[in-house]
Amino acid sequence: MKDNMSMIMSAEAQAMRGEYIGKDTVLELLSLDPLSEDCSALGKAARRIASRFCDDTAIVGSSIGLDLVPCSMSCRFCSLGEKWRIFPEPYVMPDDDVVDLIRESVDQGFAKFTLRTTEFYDIDALCRLRRRIADEVPGDYVISANTGELDSEKARKLKEAGYVGIYHAVRLREGIDTPIPVETRIATIRAAQEAGMFVASGVDPIGIEHTDSEIADLIDLYRELRPNTVCTMKRINVKGTPVGDLEEIGDMRLAQIAAIIRLAGAGVWRNVAVHPVTEQAIRWGANTVSLELGANPRDDKYEGKKWSTVGREMAVKIFQESGYKVDSVSAYTRRH
Numbered sequence: 001m002k003d004n005m006s007m008i009m010s011a012e013a014q015a016m017r018g019e020y021i022g023k024d025t026v027l028e029l030l031s032l033d034p035l036s037e038d039c040s041a042l043g044k045a046a047r048r049i050a051s052r053f054c055d056d057t058a059i060v061g062s063s064i065g066l067d068l069v070p071c072s073m074s075c076r077f078c079s080l081g082e083k084w085r086i087f088p089e090p091y092v093m094p095d096d097d098v099v100d101l102i103r104e105s106v107d108q109g110f111a112k113f114t115l116r117t118t119e120f121y122d123i124d125a126l127c128r129l130r131r132r133i134a135d136e137v138p139g140d141y142v143i144s145a146n147t148g149e150l151d152s153e154k155a156r157k158l159k160e161a162g163y164v165g166i167y168h169a170v171r172l173r174e175g176i177d178t179p180i181p182v183e184t185r186i187a188t189i190r191a192a193q194e195a196g197m198f199v200a201s202g203v204d205p206i207g208i209e210h211t212d213s214e215i216a217d218l219i220d221l222y223r224e225l226r227p228n229t230v231c232t233m234k235r236i237n238v239k240g241t242p243v244g245d246l247e248e249i250g251d252m253r254l255a256q257i258a259a260i261i262r263l264a265g266a267g268v269w270r271n272v273a274v275h276p277v278t279e280q281a282i283r284w285g286a287n288t289v290s291l292e293l294g295a296n297p298r299d300d301k302y303e304g305k306k307w308s309t310v311g312r313e314m315a316v317k318i319f320q321e322s323g324y325k326v327d328s329v330s331a332y333t334r335r336h
């Protein structure tokens with residue numbers, strides 16, 4: 001049996017060639033102690049793989065939550081689930097405010113946006129909003145959608161309206177912590193890909209109870225689904241949801257998973273995102289972050305235009321200090 005350092009070196013060599021390191025290696029890497037020297041070697045290897053596959057370009061995007069509407073899906077980790085009654089009164093951000101926010105954000109240097117909604121937001125309304133933004137906000141920027149399930153017709157409509165991509169994940173414990181079947185999520189991802197959209201997916205949302213094997217299964221599934229970005233996202237345990245009293249995973253574990261996603265995605269996904277913004281994960285191969293505004297399923301209060309995490313300047317600085325150049329449009333729209 002190989003020792004950990006040899007295993008990491010051979011995984012790096014394989015990833016450099018754009019080959020899949022395989023689920024068994026993913027599992028071995030997940031079993032490392034996040035605070036160990038071995039894990040630090042893994043992180044440094046992942047950063048070299050990032051250089052090779054994303055050319056040291058990074059994305060600092062903004063994700064704008066449009067609706068604070070109690071959602072009948074009531075996923076166990078989501079503060080917008082109607083069963084948890086955290087936000088009993090619906091609120092939808094007026095289109096005027098969204099357009100103003102995008103305009104202000106473009107002026108600040110943002111060039112990649114995600115418009116995020118609850119599961120049943122009207123697709124036609126989302127398309128009208130995108131067209132209005134195109135008419136009223138000049139500039140070089142791209143917008144993706146993070147919304148409910150899509151069939152080919154809905155995906156085509158979004159693409160034609162100007163959404164370049166979607167965020168859509170098969171959640172950890174999908175169908176158990178959520179009422180949505182894994183196959184439904186996969187069908188949405190495939191519909192978007194067939195419509196020619198970029199797809200960002202995620203190992204999402206990671207809690208302390210998730211096993212190495214569950215995480216490896218999801219990474220393995222993404223290798224097959226071939227999204228353009230895979231995000232590693234820590235679950236924020238919002239008080240009042242069923243997970244509200246659990247501990248959260250630490251930054252080093254989050255960074256370790258980001259590093260493994262970077263190695264496992266070599267030759268398939270160009271971008272690895274981390275949420276929330278975590279310096280260690282950026283040092284270990286994540287090149288994408290999304291700063292949140294508006295309705296947020298990871299929050300128990302509505303802060304409108306206030307950034308939920310760090311601001312753009314700080315995020316850009318973190319990337320620069322880790323050797324990346326922030327170039328959100330080109331990093332998002334380049335394919336391998």
Ligand code: SF4
Binds near residue numbers: 117
């Ligand atoms: S995660 Fe999405 S589908 Fe689940 S309750 Fe929240 S908004 Fe609804």
